[in-house]
Amino acid sequence: MIGQESIDRFVALLGPKGVTTDADDLTPWLSDWRGRYHGAAAAMLSPASTQQVAATVKLAAELGVPLVPQGGNTSMVGGATPPADGSALILSLRRMNEIRSLSPEDNLAVCEAGVILSVLHDAAEAAGRRFPLSLGAKGSATIGGLVSTNAGGTQVLRHGTMRALVEGVEAVLPDGSIFDGLDALKKDNRGYDIKQLLIGAEGTLGVVTAAALRLVPAIAxxxxxxxxxxxxxxxxxxxxxxxxxxxxxxxxxxxxxxxxxxxxxxxxxxxxxxxxxxxxxxxxxxxxxxxxxxxxxxxxxxxxxxxxxxxxxxxxxxxxxxxxxxxxxxxxxxxLSESERAQGPALQYDISVPVAKMPAFMVEAAAAAEARFPGTTASSFGHLGDGNVHFHVRAPRGTSDGPGWITAQGQAINAFVHDAVVAVGGSISAEHGIGQMKRAELGRLASPARIAALRAIKSAFDPQGLFNPGKLIPLPGEG
Amino acid sequence: MIGQESIDRFVALLGPKGVTTDADDLTPWLSDWRGRYHGAAAAMLSPASTQQVAATVKLAAELGVPLVPQGGNTSMVGGATPPADGSALILSLRRMNEIRSLSPEDNLAVCEAGVILSVLHDAAEAAGRRFPLSLGAKGSATIGGLVSTNAGGTQVLRHGTMRALVEGVEAVLPDGSIFDGLDALKKDNRGYDIKQLLIGAEGTLGVVTAAALRLVPAIAxxxxxxxxxxxxxxxxxxxxxxxxxxxxxxxxxxxxxxxxxxxxxxxxxxxxxxxxxxxxxxxxxxxxxxxxxxxxxxxxxxxxxxxxxxxxxxxxxxxxxxxxxxxxxxxxxxxLSESERAQGPALQYDISVPVAKMPAFMVEAAAAAEARFPGTTASSFGHLGDGNVHFHVRAPRGTSDGPGWITAQGQAINAFVHDAVVAVGGSISAEHGIGQMKRAELGRLASPARIAALRAIKSAFDPQGLFNPGKLIPLPGEG
CATH class of the missing domain: 3.30.70.2190 (Alpha-Beta Plaits)
Incomplete structure (x- = not known):
């Protein structure tokens, strides 16, 4: 655990409102919302401005304290849960919740990381526009988290994932420097696209503090x-x-x-x-x-x-x-999800394959899974046009001990489904990212070139390994 | 210059067709097409397959020989011209010119790096589709170069730059490993987007060998x-x-x-x-x-x-x-360009600013340039919707010695225009990239966070510094 002396330095920097140490206040942020991952942290840091984030990151680097960036804590893969050993602090962006500007003429909204998705939806609607990305957690999920996970949702077919909607990003990098890329430029060829690198990086290369987002016309x-x-x-x-x-x-x-x-x-x-x-x-x-x-x-x-x-x-x-x-x-x-759940315990997969291969995959992978794991039933539904379907494998009829079935069969079924996905050139994570849940599977299945590139980028940005440790990058031995 | 012994090793690897050493054959590829940059190279390597590219890169790494990837050699910023000291070899992708597949149903074409843009245009048209990116050099420019420079052109308003049209990339990384990202996945969140990093990297992080490209319906x-x-x-x-x-x-x-x-x-x-x-x-x-x-x-x-x-x-x-x-x-x-040129010598800028700021910029920056450099006339025209205009500063009427005027005034006018662009949050390179031409200006004007990120990524991918040396990344002392 991190000592009181270190916590006091953060209090001196951010004021009492910027540092939460009360156990009851901390509890909701130490586990993921589905209750699968449980972490520990001596404090949650809540800076109120980009400058405060930069100062916080600099102090953490000086103290060698890892930080776990967190928005609405709605990760599906344990991506925002701190390590269980209490070695890290939570860096919450929720106090940075201002919509800095919203211009219907320019179809552009500049939002701080802590703005909640549904708040942006309402603001865009009030201006006669629409932010065309939505998902179940819209009442909690924040813009920073949505950018950092390249979130998708139900309207991706036409308007794309966050990657297609983010026109600019402001972030604090692991050395405490501010990357100011908020100017929304349609054409910009000044070297590697740092913005694209930060989108979907799950807070492992620094922390997104604001984003310029594209709006589209309202639906008439x-x-x-x-x-x-x-x-x-x-x-x-x-x-x-x-x-x-x-x-x-x-x-x-x-x-x-x-x-x-x-x-x-x-x-x-x-x-x-x-x-x-x-x-x-x-x-x-x-x-x-x-x-x-x-x-x-x-x-x-x-x-x-x-x-x-x-x-x-x-x-x-x-x-x-x-x-x-x-x-x-x-x-x-x-x-669909609710009524599928009512059928009994199931393993659910967030996968994608090339669109052209999706029809065959939906039929053949389901049949193969049922043949390999007798008694199970497999089905898929969802966004055909994105090549992204929800693939479910349900426990044999009458299975009463769901968790027991998952413990006994989960790993084998996971490997079977992921192998089938990789065999047709697909992705084992279409929408939810890697987090801690899929880290080992990524290590097992990604090509050596991809793993080496991920590790090289991580070390280049975060040589001390202080940003969201244990997430996204396969551990040594995992790939 | 690189010794004959090394050249012989490449000949043994690629065969005589794969290695060009004849001075006359080499000449067109040693200077940029506008004749501004002149380089030297003992040989041009022309592998015929991705496996041959990988073997070439591995051998170059073993020998410590830098490589300059080249497609149609149509760079506007000296991005494909080898160093003048002959320390590098040219790695030409032109022999890899196969369209591996073209599916109108899937709106997808998989092209090798050496496919010429107009060839793809024709193939798409024959299939009742369209590849919606075009530019003046379409008869020479290759897919690999267009991907590596994130090319734009006249139709970006609706369909975006290459970045928006590339659905997958195959590349050989500096260690000789093959990054196989050709499967066109609409949703894929397996960590940092390596594809996006390679797009616009100007061959400094490895070499693109093929790309999956999005097609759109033909215009009726x-x-x-x-x-x-x-x-x-x-x-x-x-x-x-x-x-x-x-x-x-x-x-x-x-x-x-x-x-x-x-x-x-x-x-x-x-x-x-x-x-x-x-x-x-x-x-x-x-x-x-x-x-x-x-x-x-x-x-x-x-x-x-x-x-x-x-x-x-x-x-x-x-x-x-x-x-x-x-x-x-x-x-x-x-x-417009031809008739502008007929007015006399001019400096031309490839810049972008946020769309909302473009109208004021077009008027005010032109007036400011004319006031600061008496006798000059400044004008702008082009793609307003992209925030990307061609900004020209013409020499005072009657200037007969164009090159002399550019030598005397060029640097000061460049700095003035680029400062004006940066002051409104714009980019000093909208379309053409950095290459060698804008490297020092990038170093002068980019934020320390951006420069540090560029350098960190470059070292992470290419620790030996063998890929397209002297391009894109500001030299020590340049930023």
Whole structure:
């Protein structure tokens, strides 16, 4: 544990509001929100400005104290949980929660790291704009964390992940220097793109203190459709058809197996299938428009789907007749995780493969997993257009001891699924990052060139190894 | 100079076709195409496969021989010219010129580094698609060079620079290992984005051997308009209006001063102003559509411009009545550099500033330069929506000794313009990179944090300093 003398130096620097040592106040920040990782820390440091962050980092470097940057603490991979031995302090960015500027003319918002995603959503909406990235944790997740994990979410098909939305970054590097890259330049070729390096670095190369973010026009009108198809391969043909005929306006394209839909209909009261025909697979599609020009999105989606039915790349289709129906369609999609969980214990994977290989992967990897682990059932659903599906392997029917099953089988199933992903050139982490959860698997599966590059960059930026120790970079022996 | 013994080892590795030592054959590759930088090299190595590149790099590392990666040798900043002392060999990627795959369904082309840009354009067109990045040197520039310099061009407003179009990269790193990142994953959070680091690295961190590139739908219909406006500020309001009403379909938005237009009309036979009214500034706008849906681009642009005239954010406007007229409008834009050059010697700058600051910069920086260097005239034109304009400072009227004027005044004017760019948070290199030409200015003007980060990354990847020595990274004493 870090001594009181060191803590006192931080108090002298940041004032009492900037240093939390009370055990009750600290507790929520010492474990991840799913309760899988538990850490210890003598204090949480909460600087209120970029200058205070820089001074904090300099003092930590002088004292040799590791820092664990933290925003809303919503990591899915233990990425913001301090080490269990209490050797590090938490560096919270939550006090830096100002939207420094928001310009609808420039479609740009400059947010401090501690701004909560839903706060930015509201501010953009009030200005007639939209920040087009959203995810379940939007009420807690902060901009700094979203940048540092290159967060994705449900609207990536059209607008991309954070990487595509971050136009500038301000950060404090491990030596305490301030990297001031907030000016949003569309073209800038002054050497290596430090901004891109900090995006997705999980706080291991320094800490993001602010970001300039791109806004997009508000949605003026939308159409939501439900389409029955015979296979993921047909769903991909439908996606290509939709992209060709509807262009960039396709904002959502989700694929769901009929069995998975059945879980929702059986588990969530008031839900019903949007189409009458029973088809093996389903697609939820949303088309958005920023203006009220004619033809509107409903008319355009109708045209595209009529054409798809005629060409035999869809079996049945329905378009939501009004906003209430559109929400009912989406409610099915949003209830998938909950109704899947109700089926019993499961292992869930955040993976991606090249889009072209996704249809075969969804069918073949599920069958292979079920064959290899008798009694299990595997399924996948999600963002086909991103090559990113949620892949689930459920425990054999009647398994009552979920944690026991995971302890017994988890590692073997993890390795099996990850091997299948790597075999088709995919990624073992599509959205959630590496953190501590996937560190060893990254070490096992990444190419030596990639591991060497990760380690070289880490040492170059953080030779003392003080930033978010134990995260992202495979430990010696792990790769 | 590198000894014959070393050359023989490369011949043994690559065969006689893979090693060029004939002085006449070497000459074109020893100077940059504008004849500003002159280098020397005992040989040019031309491996024919990624494995041969890896073996070449390993041998060079063993021998301690620096390598200068080269594609079409079209650098604007001396980025591909070997050192004058003959201490390095040229590593040419031109023999690796295969398009490994091109899938219209997946909107993806995998090209080896030596594929020439116009060859890719033709291949994409033959498949009913388009690779939406183009520039003057498209008949020589190669994919490897375009990736390594994060090239831009005339269509960046809608589709972005290479950074936005590269979905995967294969490269040989300085230790000879192959970084295989060709799988095009839309979502991938396995740590630092090595791909983004290699894009724009100017061959200083290794050499790109292939890239997976995004294709977009072919253009089915376009509308080209010419608009008279009173100022760059009004031009920006017009751009925002066009984006709001025409969305992503605005593919070109170029701003031109009336004086600059006058140079074209006076110098290029057969050109005439598309509008009757004499206005201080002009805008060329292109709207594209991938389908033939109604309303078409002409009708939509007419609507947007009529609205702009009514709201007072344009003075006069014309829309090309046919394709010949559309080409005549664009011919004016494409003749700007030539007709500017005909006015006499000039210093030309490749700079960018935040879009919102561009209108003021165009007016104020030009006036400031003219005031500081009496007799000179300054002007700017180009891609307003990218924040990237061509900024020119012309020698006083009647200057006959252009090179003499540049020798006497160049450094002072360079410093003045770059200082003005940095003062508004801009970049001294929007498109062309740093190479050797801007290395010292980068060292003078970049923040210590940025310089330290560049140097740390370079040492981490290339501790021996064998990749493209003397490029991009400021030398000791330069920053």
């Amino acid at each position: 009108a939308r159409a939501v459709g439900w389409v029955g198809v015979d296979s993921p391969a047909q769903a991909l043909r439908l996606l290509r058809h939709a992209e060709e005929t509807l262009g960039d306006s396709v904002e959502g394209f989700e694929v769901i197996a009929d069995e998975t839909l059945g879980f929702v209909l059986g588990h969530i009261p008031g839900t019903r299938s949007p189409i009458e025909t029973r088809t093996p697979w389903h697609v939820l599609i949303e088309v958005d428009q920023a203006d009220l020009a004619e033809p509107g999105p409903v008319e355009r989606l109708e045209g595209a789907l009529a054409d798809a039915l005629e060409r035999g790349i869809a079996i049945d289709a329905a378009i939501a007749a009004n906003e209430a129906q559109a929400e009912a369609f989406w409610r099915i999609r949003e209830s | 219909a376009r509308a080209v308009g010419w608009v008279g406006v009173d100022s760059p500020a009004q031009a920006l309001r017009l751009l925002r209006h066009a984006e709001e009403t025409l969305g992503d379909s605005v593919e070109g938005f170029e701003v031109i001063a009336d004086e600059t237009l006058g140079f074209v009309l006076g110098h290029i036979p057969g050109t005439r102003s598309p509008i009757e009214t004499r206005t201080p500034w002009h805008v060329l706008i292109e709207v594209d559509q991938a389908d033939l849906a109604e309303p078409g681009p002409v009708e939509r642009l007419e609507g947007a411009l009529a609205d702009a005239l009514e709201r007072g954010i344009a003075i006069d406007a014309a829309i090309a009545a046919n394709e010949a007229q559309a080409e005549a409008f664009w011919r004016i834009r494409e003749s």
